[in-house]
Amino acid sequence: MPKARILTVAMVLTLITAGCWDRQEIENTAFVMAVGVDKAEPPDRFKLTVEIAIPSQLSNVGATSQDEQRPTNWIVTSTGETIYDAVRNFTHQLPRQPQWYDLRLVVYGEELARDYGIHEALDLLDRNIEPRRQAWVLVSKGVPASEIMRTSVPISLLTAEAIDDMMNVSAVRSSTIVAKTLHNVYQMISAPGWEVYVSPITLIIEQDSTPDQGRLPQGPIPTHHPRVGGTAVFRGTHLIGWLDDIQTRGLLFARGEITSSVLVAPCAPNGGDTMSIQLISVNGQLTPVMKDGELTAKVTVEALGNIGEMYCNPRASINDLNEQFANVIEEGIRMALDAVQKDLGSDILGLGLKVYQQLPRVWSQVEEDWDAVFRTVPFEIEVKASLQRQGLVTSNVEVR
Amino acid sequence: MVISVLLVITAYDPVRQDAWISALITAVGGPLITWLIMTLAVQFPGETFMEYAPRLLGKVLGPIVSVLLLLFLMERGTFLLRTFAGMLTLSVYTQTPIIVFMVLTSLVVAVGVRHGIEVVGRLGDIFTPIYLVVTAVVLAASVPLWDTQWVRPIMARGVLPVIIGAVTPTAYFVEKLYLLILAPVVPDVKRARTVATWAAFAASVIMLLFAICVLFTFGPFEAPRFSLPGYYLARIASLGDLYERLDIIPLLAWSLTMVVHLSVIAYALTKGTGQLLGIRDHRSLAFPLASIGIPVAIMSVADFAQFREFVHPSIMGVYMLGLVFPVFLIILVVALIRKAPARPSARAKGGK
Numbered sequence: 001m002p003k004a005r006i007l008t009v010a011m012v013l014t015l016i017t018a019g020c021w022d023r024q025e026i027e028n029t030a031f032v033m034a035v036g037v038d039k040a041e042p043p044d045r046f047k048l049t050v051e052i053a054i055p056s057q058l059s060n061v062g063a064t065s066q067d068e069q070r071p072t073n074w075i076v077t078s079t080g081e082t083i084y085d086a087v088r089n090f091t092h093q094l095p096r097q098p099q100w101y102d103l104r105l106v107v108y109g110e111e112l113a114r115d116y117g118i119h120e121a122l123d124l125l126d127r128n129i130e131p132r133r134q135a136w137v138l139v140s141k142g143v144p145a146s147e148i149m150r151t152s153v154p155i156s157l158l159t160a161e162a163i164d165d166m167m168n169v170s171a172v173r174s175s176t177i178v179a180k181t182l183h184n185v186y187q188m189i190s191a192p193g194w195e196v197y198v199s200p201i202t203l204i205i206e207q208d209s210t211p212d213q214g215r216l217p218q219g220p221i222p223t224h225h226p227r228v229g230g231t232a233v234f235r236g237t238h239l240i241g242w243l244d245d246i247q248t249r250g251l252l253f254a255r256g257e258i259t260s261s262v263l264v265a266p267c268a269p270n271g272g273d274t275m276s277i278q279l280i281s282v283n284g285q286l287t288p289v290m291k292d293g294e295l296t297a298k299v300t301v302e303a304l305g306n307i308g309e310m311y312c313n314p315r316a317s318i319n320d321l322n323e324q325f326a327n328v329i330e331e332g333i334r335m336a337l338d339a340v341q342k343d344l345g346s347d348i349l350g351l352g353l354k355v356y357q358q359l360p361r362v363w364s365q366v367e368e369d370w371d372a373v374f375r376t377v378p379f380e381i382e383v384k385a386s387l388q389r390q391g392l393v394t395s396n397v398e399v400r
Numbered sequence: 401m402v403i404s405v406l407l408v409i410t411a412y413d414p415v416r417q418d419a420w421i422s423a424l425i426t427a428v429g430g431p432l433i434t435w436l437i438m439t440l441a442v443q444f445p446g447e448t449f450m451e452y453a454p455r456l457l458g459k460v461l462g463p464i465v466s467v468l469l470l471l472f473l474m475e476r477g478t479f480l481l482r483t484f485a486g487m488l489t490l491s492v493y494t495q496t497p498i499i500v501f502m503v504l505t506s507l508v509v510a511v512g513v514r515h516g517i518e519v520v521g522r523l524g525d526i527f528t529p530i531y532l533v534v535t536a537v538v539l540a541a542s543v544p545l546w547d548t549q550w551v552r553p554i555m556a557r558g559v560l561p562v563i564i565g566a567v568t569p570t571a572y573f574v575e576k577l578y579l580l581i582l583a584p585v586v587p588d589v590k591r592a593r594t595v596a597t598w599a600a601f602a603a604s605v606i607m608l609l610f611a612i613c614v615l616f617t618f619g620p621f622e623a624p625r626f627s628l629p630g631y632y633l634a635r636i637a638s639l640g641d642l643y644e645r646l647d648i649i650p651l652l653a654w655s656l657t658m659v660v661h662l663s664v665i666a667y668a669l670t671k672g673t674g675q676l677l678g679i680r681d682h683r684s685l686a687f688p689l690a691s692i693g694i695p696v697a698i699m700s701v702a703d704f705a706q707f708r709e710f711v712h713p714s715i716m717g718v719y720m721l722g723l724v725f726p727v728f729l730i731i732l733v734v735a736l737i738r739k740a741p742a743r744p745s746a747r748a749k750g751g752k
Contacts (some may be wrong), residue, residue, distance in 0.1 A: 012507070032749070109499050132637060183636060192619035358553035 019164035022152035033160035036145030037121045040110035044079040048086040049146035051075055051160050058157055072157040075149050083124045094374040104164040107138045107201060109145035113239035133183035136167050139232040139239060141200040148201055151226050154229055164230055165323030168391030175252055177229045189237060193352015193370055196234035200229050200242060210222025235346040243339055253329055254349055256297045265328040267312035275312055277325055286356045288337040295362060297351050297377050300331055310383040310396060318387060326385035333381050347374045406636035412713050415565030417551050417620035422565035422581035423611045427604035429570035434600035437576050440732045441583035449580040456735055469577060470672050472724055477665040478697035481505060484658045486704060489630050491651060502694050505659060510690040512663045513670050514683045517585050520663040527656040534653035539613045541637030546616040567713035571720035573600060577728060578668035580726045592687065627704050
């Protein structure tokens, strides 16, 4: 009897420990770090360019021998009728099975974002279990996404990692970049009265491409590298235009999404000398209010800053400086509003959503033609700004 | 628990950002249902429903209702088995046939049932702290992603959607009818009633917390899209660099508790069937019932789309609250009016 039992247990164990259907061996996987999505030549619709990490080379950083210095990433391109189709078509080129668990970056080509919209290119990333929602979403500006994939950043081993870090850092340290993940994009698309905006990514072309003798013999020095910044503005899922850096800052002030930045403000209303202000804390709020039966948007910003550098001559009073500080913020917001409301007509501010949340009755009236209503909503801007610290010196060095 | 969030967020779309209010209503309705179920058990201390049903409802109606109760438990158990296996195949094991998980789970559950309710209870003792800690970590890890504005506007569409939204999660508590068979295993039924009611309340509170976290993290427009909102929350939540992309751990913890949950239902089903058929040792029924359960589970719900249709208030609510629960209420009223006819051999057995 015990024998029979042991036998049964053994048989069951062989059934369940023999492995499962979903096993993935590490030596058979290719880690996809970034994907660029472009329009493809007909009959195919989508062209995917992926950056695949080469783990053996990533752990080989200290190698000095010429032979061992092989590239750390591999860029592969595939086309297909749908995104998934294109993904599967990688099979024809990849000796290993692509894995999307580590995806850091999704770059949509400008043309694709304008012509197709990004809707079709989003579903797989949400439905499949591999990609994560924390991946950054960017739109390539002026170049196809595949070109972005092909660049490299010399101090990073992988382009995807470089841009990932860039987004992490500049989202905190700069006010002219919008850092949006897939998670944010899905929210912006699905919420009423809120349009999508993500960061553009461009290429900086370096004129002098001849390798410097002093540099390490790490292979050819790249002649271009990526730059992020500004805003790509969508309506629905289609790209319709761009905001420049200053307008982006205004947008982020109005949405209260700025954590830190450096602002350049004139010392006096008539311009001339300038000072640089390091923002310490910003509290921005966009509130819809009903004023005399008319929908009005109120932007209130409270900003604290430190003096970073100052070339004001003659020295201005702190009140005047505060005023200039506030003016610069207000001007930025104005510029952003003009672009968003008048030129592009896309509610990336999320004003409609705020109306839905705070004035649901009003929203039910304007919901139908919000796009048109948004263009006519008057904005009131109120900025309170004050300078806190002046630094280690009270005035800049005097020239005699 | 992954499933319970689904019930309040996904089951009825129009509730949207008010899902947490529905969860609040459930926190009242769920414990109430549990208390009522245990009240019937309190009338017949030391007896299972199968034992007192013939005395209470007559020699014909009693067994019929007993069979209905067993069928209901069979349906609940297989539904849970199907959902559990579905959760695994949807989230991690996307290529593995669903029947693998059903067979393995049924085996585990059947072994547990054969060893008796003590073993199942001990499992609960071990897994519940794990479950609570992991769930707390997942919920806490979602806090940095919160946008509390998502909760507005509160009840913009009036009270009705909120109430309809509460129907499915509340109806789910009717499942606790298995307590009618389990109650005799504890010496003090009255205390058990208090404990069960508080347990139901605690379950609703966890569901409420889940609903709030999912709502604040994803917003009311995204959340109803997810097949498994709780799992989705675990996927995106991260605590700095310390805890990131570890959704497999919560999934494991939730799986353990679901197996315990299923074991409880399976135990009640096995014991009830044994008593109804007059089999002295009901344990021998564990494997046969498990083998029946697997095909029933496969047939119960075709896919997750159908699952969503099934949990819609118009189906789940009518089935559980409109069909099953009234039958129970009638029995409870009859029991209260007839003042619990004394068990013939109560004194002989010691009337534990």
